[in-house]
Structure formats: C-alpha cells, structure tokens
Amino acid sequence: MPHTLVxxxxxxxxEDGRVLxxxxxxxxxxxxxWHAPAGHLEAGExxxxxxxxxxxxxxxxxxxxxxxxxxxxxxxxDADDGLGRLQLFFTVRAYTGRITNREPDKCSRLKWWPLDAxxxxxxxxxxxxxxxIAADRPLSVTGRPGxxxxxxxxxxxxxxxxxGSAGTRLVILxxxxxxxxxxxxxxxRAAFGRGLAIVGQDNLRRVVLRExxxxxxxxxxxxxxxxxxxxxxxxxxxxxxxxxxxxYGPVLQRLADDHRGTTRxxxxxxxxxxxLRRHASKPDPELQAAVTAxxxxxxxxERDLLPGGVESVVGADSPLPDTIELIMRDTxxxxxxxxxx
Numbered sequence: 403m404p405h406t407l408v409x410x411x412x413x414x415x416x417e418d419g420r421v422l423x424x425x426x427x428x429x430x431x432x433x434x435x436w437h438a439p440a441g442h443l444e445a446g447e448x449x450x451x452x453x454x455x456x457x458x459x460x461x462x463x464x465x466x467x468x469x470x471x472x473x474x475x476x477x478x479x480d481a482d483d484g485l486g487r488l489q490l491f492f493t494v495r496a497y498t499g500r501i502t503n504r505e506p507d508k509c510s511r512l513k514w515w516p517l518d519a520x521x522x523x524x525x526x527x528x529x530x531x532x533x534x535i536a537a538d539r540p541l542s543v544t545g546r547p548g549x550x551x552x553x554x555x556x557x558x559x560x561x562x563x564x565x566g567s568a569g570t571r572l573v574i575l576x577x578x579x580x581x582x583x584x585x586x587x588x589x590x591r592a593a594f595g596r597g598l599a600i601v602g603q604d605n606l607r608r609v610v611l612r613e614x615x616x617x618x619x620x621x622x623x624x625x626x627x628x629x630x631x632x633x634x635x636x637x638x639x640x641x642x643x644x645x646x647x648x649x650y651g652p653v654l655q656r657l658a659d660d661h662r663g664t665t666r667x668x669x670x671x672x673x674x675x676x677x678l679r680r681h682a683s684k685p686d687p688e689l690q691a692a693v694t695a696x697x698x699x700x701x702x703x704e705r706d707l708l709p710g711g712v713e714s715v716v717g718a719d720s721p722l723p724d725t726i727e728l729i730m731r732d733t734x735x736x737x738x739x740x741x742x743x
C-alpha cells in the first residue's frame with residue numbers, strides 16, 4: 403500500500419550568524435515553541451511556489467522561486483497519526499520587502515537568534531535541521547519508525563563504518579559540570595596504564611577549537627573522529643564530557659553501535675547543590691570568576707540520560723575508588739594488560 407507523505411516547507415533566513423525564528427501561539431502544534439517560518443503545500447502547488455507563498459503570507463517578503471535553495475530534507479516519521487512528513491528547508495539568495503509578523507494570531511513574536519545560542523523551548527526537529535544545515539548534511543530522518551517503535555532523534559543518513567576490534571573497550575562517561583567526569587577518566591587511565599586514550603569534550607571544544615557548545619558544532623564530529631582513530635589504533639577509549647543528549651546523543655549512539663568491542667556508558671548523577679560544592683572547591687580563581695553559580699544553574703540538566711536505557715547511573719554517593727572499580731570490572735579492563743605503546 404503506498405505511503406502518504408505530508409510535505410512541509412521551512413524558510414531558513416540567516417544574517418550575520420543569526421537565524422530568524424517565530425514563537426508559535428494559538429496553534430495545535432508547538433505552542434510557545436520557537437520555529438522556523440513554515441507551512442504546508444496546497445493542492446497542485448510546487449514546493450518552490452509553496453515556500454514563496456508562505457514567506458509572503460507570514461513575513462510579508464517576496465521571493466522569486468529561482469532564488470530559493472534547498473539546503474536540507476528531513477523525513478519526519480510519525481506513528482501517531484500514520485502520516486509521515488517530509489520537511490524541506492530552504493535558504494534564499496535574495497528577497498524584497500521588509501520582514502514583518504503578518505500572522506500575529508499564530509506567531510506571538512519574531513526574533514533573530516545566534517546559531518550558537520538557539521532559544522528554549524524550540525521545536526526539536528527545527529533545532530536538529532539547523533544543526534544538520536550547519537554541518538552541511540543534506541538529509542536526515544527523525545521520529546518513530548512505525549507502530550510500537552520508540553521515538554528516535556534525528557540522525558544523518560550516512561555510511562556506517564565498523565571501528566576498533568573485539569578486544570577494544572569504549573567507555574562513554576557523561577554528567578553535568580563538576581560531576582567528576584575528568585577525575586574518573588584520569589583515575590581510569592592511572593588504574594589501567596598505557597593504552598587507554600581520554601577523549602575529553604572540554605579539551606577538543608575549548609582548547610583545540612575554542613568553540614562554543616552549540617548545535618552542529620565542529621567539536622561533535624572531532625570527538626567522534628578522535629575516538630574512532632584511537633580505537634582503530636588499538637587503544638581503549640574513554641569519551642568524557644557533559645555531552646548533552648540532545649546535541650551529542652546521535653553521534654555517541656553511532657559510535658557505540660559501530661564499535662566492534664565492548665562498550666559501556668555511564669552517567670554521573672550529581673545533585674545541583676553538590677555540583678556547587680564541588681565547583682567551589684576547585685583551586686582555580688579564574689575558573690571561579692568565569693563560571694558562577696548562575697552559570698552552573700543555566701548549564702545544569704537533571705538526569706539528562708541517553709535514550710534506550712543504555713547508561714548505568716552512578717550516584718554522588720559513590721566514592722571515586724568504587725566508581726573506578728565498577729567501570730574496570732564492568733568493561734573487562736581489569737582483566738586486560740596495559741598496552742606497550
């Protein structure tokens with residue numbers, strides 16, 4: 403039986419590193435969420451004509467069809483109503499007119515947002531599409547694959563490549579700031595010896611790239627690349643960082659799925675009050691001045707677990723030696739010799 407797809411068209415206006423989003427109001431979908439200007443095709447309408455029409459109706463600007471550029475296609479599966487959706491995202495080479503909010507009954511506000519600081523709440527597939535556009539990925543799939551399926555995050559369509567060997571170990575270590583991730587990774591390497599690589603998010607993002615933590619950031623792919631290189635070179639690997647489930651979950655899941663050896667994922671679950679206490683104990687005055695309690699509060703995500711129950715949760719009451727013993731035993735590192743590298 404042929405499958406029916408509802409086609410949506412979305413306008414991605416980017417100027418000076420900022421993207422135009424509207425806050426939805428009075429609608430059945432995404433109430434209060436930020437979203438790209440968008441709409442559905444009318445009968446007999448081409449996607450180019452539909453996008454140009456929606457831009458004029460919602461924003462009051464005129465776009466020639468030949469000035470529209472398709473930059474991303476997102477296949478949005480939907481098992482709830484049985485209808486899949488093909489969401490098309492266009493940028494423009496040029497437009498005429500002044501941008502105004504022509505549909506205040508559906509959009510309470512228009513605002514330009516920095517691409518590295520998107521607002522919350524935002525429609526999830528819009529944020530995902532912007533990340534893929536920033537990474538120059540033309541196609542992605544998100545949603546539930548069918549009746550009884552579980553909700554999936556957006557993932558780019560790409561060739562999968564097995565990595566590492568049956569003998570390599572991959573540890574993914576996540577948690578909020580000051581939860582002890584770096585201390586655990588360092589202690590794991592001290593306990594194992596040579597041959598265990600630490601792939602730290604902060605090192606690659608802040609030190610190597612000096613990049614903000616944002617959707618589609620270059621550090622996301624760099625973390626994946628470095629981890630894969632080390633595994634293929636025969637190293638055991640610890641990937642550690644805050645690594646939010648929303649931004650980093652898809653790449654971590656692909657890395658785990660592609661790894662030939664044993665993979666274990668851990669989430670260090672530390673309450674916010676304990677996070678503040680641990681942060682205050684760090685002997686770095688510059689860090690204390692730069693990262694305040696309000697900063698930590700803005701970063702903090704309670705139990706930001708990866709989907710599918712793949713992580714073992716380690717509580718704040720677990721002493722460091724006990725946590726190291728758990729991971730060494732659970733991964734099988736305890737029974738392996740250090741490598742001669």
